[in-house]
Amino acid sequence: MIRVYDGNMENQQNALKILRRIGKQEDDQLDLASAALALASLENPATESAPYQDHLDALAAYIRAKPVADRLNDQLRLLRRLLVVQHKYQGNENRDDAPCANNFMDMIDQKQGSSVLLGILYLHVAQAAGWAMTGLDLSGHFLLRLSARDGQVLIDPFRAGQTCYIEEVEETFFNENVLFDSSEEENDEDSLDFSSALLRTLTHREVLLRLQHDVKRRLLLDDQIEPAITVLQNMLLFAPKQQDLWREIGYLQAERGHIYAAINALETVRNLAPEPMPLKQTDGLLQELRWRLN
Secondary structure (H helix, E strand, O other): OOOOOOOOOHHHHHHHHHHHHHHHHOHHHHHHHHHHHHHHHHHHHOOOHHHHHHHHHHHHHHHHHOOOOOHHHHHHHHHHHHHHOOOOEEOOOOOOOOOHHHHHHHHHHHOOOOOHHHHHHHHHHHHHHHEEEEEEEOOOEEEEEEEOOOEEEEEEHOOEEEEEEEEHHHHHHHOOOOOOEEOOOOHHHHHHHOOOOEEEOOOOOHHHHHHHHHHHHHHHHHHOHHHHHHHHHHHHHHHOHHHHHHHHHHHHOOOOOOEEEEEEEHHHHHOOOOOOOOHHHHHHHHHHHHHHHH
């Protein structure tokens, strides 16, 4: 049971500090799991984060204590033994659209979460072990790519770490991407199209952005504009130069009638734009907002 205490302000300040620090770091220095935990702390300020960090540290310590594994099957076996067999982490289709599905603390409590959250946990363990793992976007699906000296494989963290292949990539691009499970013994490397344009490697920062975009999208679908703006502002802490975030905040602030906040956000979009880049829609809205102030 997680202990609840009165250090709400301290929790929030620590989380903000972590996210601001991450915003200044290069991508390869970014600690995904700590960032996801900090974002969860902002949502759950009354919940102490230390037990969750202890859990992350224990996962890392477990994998580091194992003999060096440099082959795919050995790495997959260790990942599944730790995260699926011992700790029961998996996705749940019935909870995938729940607001808590993208909260790192809730995922650790329930052992269930979105594919991105579960993927962050896999990436945390792989990084602790020194393995080569990256997040991938497959036309809307979040997957992981694990590479070792004897090859590489796609992993679906939502489906208990099962390996995947893509059948008839070009056909699924025009229809619906279908992922098929394959056992280690049945895995056919020729069926994995790692060079496909459909597979886009995500940086650590992009993984976090994708996680929070899912949170923001669900809030907007429920017409919760102010909480969605807060999510976007938190995203700017770890991605302060993301032009699209500033633009979306500007549009939402304008929609809410917060003229000064909208102008500030859209002026930042203009300042971040490489010159001379035309931003007709942004500049048009800026002109309208300034006119409304007069």
